[in-house]
Amino acid sequence: MSRKLFYMVAHKEEDQTPDHHSISSHKTELFFALLSGIFLFTSFLMEQLIAFPTGVSLSGYIISYFFGGYFISMEASKKIIKGGFDIDFLMIAAAAGAAYIDKWPEGALLLFLFSLGHALEHYAMNKAKKSIEALGKLSPKTALLKKEGRLEEVAIKDLRITDIIVVKPNTKIAADGVIISGSSSVNQAPITGESIPVDKTFIADKTNVPSFDTIDKKHIVFTGTINGDSSLDVLVLKLSKDSTVSRLIKMVSEVETQKSPTQRLTKKFEEWYVPLVILVVVLLCFAYVIIDESFNSSLYRAITVLVAASPCALAISTPSAVLSGIARAAQKGVLIKGGKALENLGEITTIAFDKTGTLTEGKPKLTHIIPWNDFKESDFVQLVLEVESLSNHPLARAVAKDIKSQYHIEVANKATNVNAIQGKGIEATYLQEKVFIGNMKLMESASIDMDEVLVSKMEDLLKNGHTVMMVAFKNKIAGLISVMDTPRKTAASTLKRLKEIGIRRMIMLTGDHQNVGDAIAQQIGLTEARGNLLPEDKVAAIKSLLQHDGKIAMVGDGVNDAPAMALSTVSIAMGAAGSDVALETADVALMSDKMENLPFVIGLSRASKRVIKQNIWISLGVVVLLVPATILGLTNIGLAVAFHEGSTIVVVLNALRLLRFNSK
Structure with missing residues (x-):
């Protein structure tokens, strides 16, 4: 993968365009691979069908070697200088061995297919990065x-x-x-x-x-x-x-450094596997000492084993799937910060939700207007509007705004002398008469007689999570109004979809009263609601859930409840576009304020996890089958090359399927 490409995209402010040098390098690599194939097949045809001197076809094979081995040799030499031996080294060694035992066609075929696989790998990575690189062209x-x-x-x-x-x-x-x-x-x-x-x-x-x-x-x-x-x-x-787009580019450019658990495991496997393969191959070179065969036969078998045992497909299996998954998410406005978050999200069966602004709109809405004592509704709403419009309290502003929009009326400036009474409500003068809007304590302190039927209605609303305010005018109850932070329109359908894809527990963590949490949970289909939680209580709740369920995700706005989100296995920020804090703290950022993207990103994570497992089984399966077959002499180097490089191409194509993922 080209780190340079990402670096240039992330840091070129004057010209936020992809690194054309790097892209042309990948094109050259593909061109060299194709030239290697052309010279290989041309030489093979000359050798088989036309009576050319042997030196002519050999020259063709040597040229095929050059084009097929150029980029592989460059990469291998850089790593050897740093003391590392990897798959590229194994391939160069195998090709050199084939040339040594005069198996030029097989060596050229190996380098052709391996270089083609390399070029296709880079093509796959660039295709996966295309939507990410396009961010650089946005501004x-x-x-x-x-x-x-x-x-x-x-x-x-x-x-x-x-x-x-x-x-x-x-x-x-x-x-x-x-x-x-x-x-x-x-x-x-x-x-x-x-x-x-x-x-x-x-x-x-x-x-x-x-x-x-x-x-x-x-x-x-x-x-x-x-x-x-x-x-x-x-x-x-x-x-x-x-800007938001610059931060996105920078963060996506850092995705490569955040390896997934499978990537880290694969890397550790390669660290001991490659030296082991080299040791086995060296020992096989001397098999002629034990069994009755020539040195060249032993060397041929050793080289064939070297080809068969090289874990090329394994090396690309996880990063190609991870990058394809992250790129697909980016196309849908979801930023996933690395393979770790992608894989962990695919294993989640429990999600904790913050309430305000996540499951709900985050703004109180007027839910009930109940005039009382023969008060006309039009007179009642005008009274409430006049008084509430004088208050700066968030609930008062919400009531005034919703009355204006629902009843299409405006303030007539008939109320004066508004006064906030801490913990109770407000009082004001309306048409030279006292008005009180607030809770039961306010009514009691103003000596207003309460109607038992209306009190019963108020208690029902309170049980269902509404905030209720009594209204008194001319020393008697005029009615009541209620407000509530209403659930998002898409909340119920999103939670239903989450249940369908296997999320077993969905829990609300809120600082609001338990009644409020229970009411919203019942409306939208949560499995549980925990209310009256302080920030430290939410942290304790996350710890408890982690102990019980192993891995959990927490969904919030990325600003509030930061300690609880940081403790969760995967933190998911809603509406992260424009929010620096959300982009910095969350493992997954839903750039739009749409929670309906949640089932998509969880489904994508699970699909990525499946593809990673499939790729690992394919790559290891080919190695497990080919190595014994080559040791026993059941296959030749040409067949080993075909199976080996074929598995690499299959793995790459399998990973690219994620770029077309859509949740059902």
Whole structure:
């Protein structure tokens, strides 16, 4: 695999394009492999069909050796200098031995097929990386900077925080920032994998812009996403090197260093296996001392064993599958940080969920309006709107917003003198009369008589996880309102799908009241809910789950509950696009805020795990069958080469199937 390719993509800010030198190198390798094959078959035909002198066909084989062995020799020599002997060394040794015993056609065939396998391996890796490398092309090279009333085209590396850029219709957005003017639909597929453009609009308060991570996502845009049909003015909040797309490129470039458990095991296996093969081959060279055969026959058998025992397919079996899986996930807007996370996720049967913003919308919604004592509904909602619109409390803002949208009414400024009463609610004056909105304690302190039927309704709502507020006007109950952090629309269907693919336990961990957790768990189909949890309680819950189930995943926003997520086997961050903390801390980042991608990524991980196992069985199976057959003299070097290199090609093609994976 080409580390240089990834390094160039991750670090070239001025020109975020793939490393053409590395790509041309792979093309040259394939070209050399094909030339090796051409000279091999041409020489073979001349030797068999045409009465050319032996030297002519031998020259063809030697040229075939050169083209087939060039890149393999380069790689082997670099590793030998560092004191390492690997599969490339075994192949060069086998080809040299074949030449020594005058088996030039078999040696040339070996180098041709091995170099072709090498070239196909690199082709497979590059194909798997294609979607990742494409990230480097996302960012436009220039931006339209708005300066002193005029537009100036500048390089994106020259943009500074708080610059204002203009994004014209149907063009790429040049920086991460917040929209301060205009509304449009933005295609975020390159970053989040969302197939449908997302509506974006300007932020109301342009003078006091909060940090990028905390701005409502309907106001923010990302580098490389594509604007719709309207022009936008964007306030730059991140430099080019710190943009979401740059961070993605950097993180994916580091995937190679995070080996999967199977990769590490395979590497350890190779470390003792290759020297063992060399030792066996050396001993077989002297078999003629014990059995009645010539030295050349013993050497031929030893070289054939050398070919058969080389674990080429094993070496590529895991990395090709891991990279294909990670690339497929990237196409769908899911960042998986290395083979370890990919393999572990495929073994998960228990998932712990944070509640707020993960299973729920993360915003309280008005759920019930119940007028009482002959209060007209229209009068009741107007009263509530007038009073709640004067409060800065999050619940009050949610109530006022939802009343406006549901009843299509506006504030008439008839309420005054709003006063928050800590732990109870608020009081205000409406039409020269006192209004109280809050809990039972507030009603009791205001000497408001309670209706038992209404209290019963309130208790039912509380049991079902709603936050309930009583409303009193003119010293009597006017009604009640309730709010609730409602489940995501896709939560129930996603959890159902997770059950279908084998997730046995799905547990909510929340700091909210147990009633709230139980109510949401029942609505969406969780197996368990644990409420009233402090951050340290969530850590204890994760420890307990790990002891019971071995491996668990935790899904959250990557910001809250960081200790619990860090302790889990695999941490999964929701809506990670634009969130530095989520990208840094999570093992798996769902770039869009769509939990329905969860079954896909778990299914992909399991498919990757299956492909890895299949590849290992194929590669080891060929070695186990071929080595005894060659030691016993049941096969020749040509047949050993064909089986050996054929298994490598099968393994590569099997791994590439992951690039087309789709969950059912």
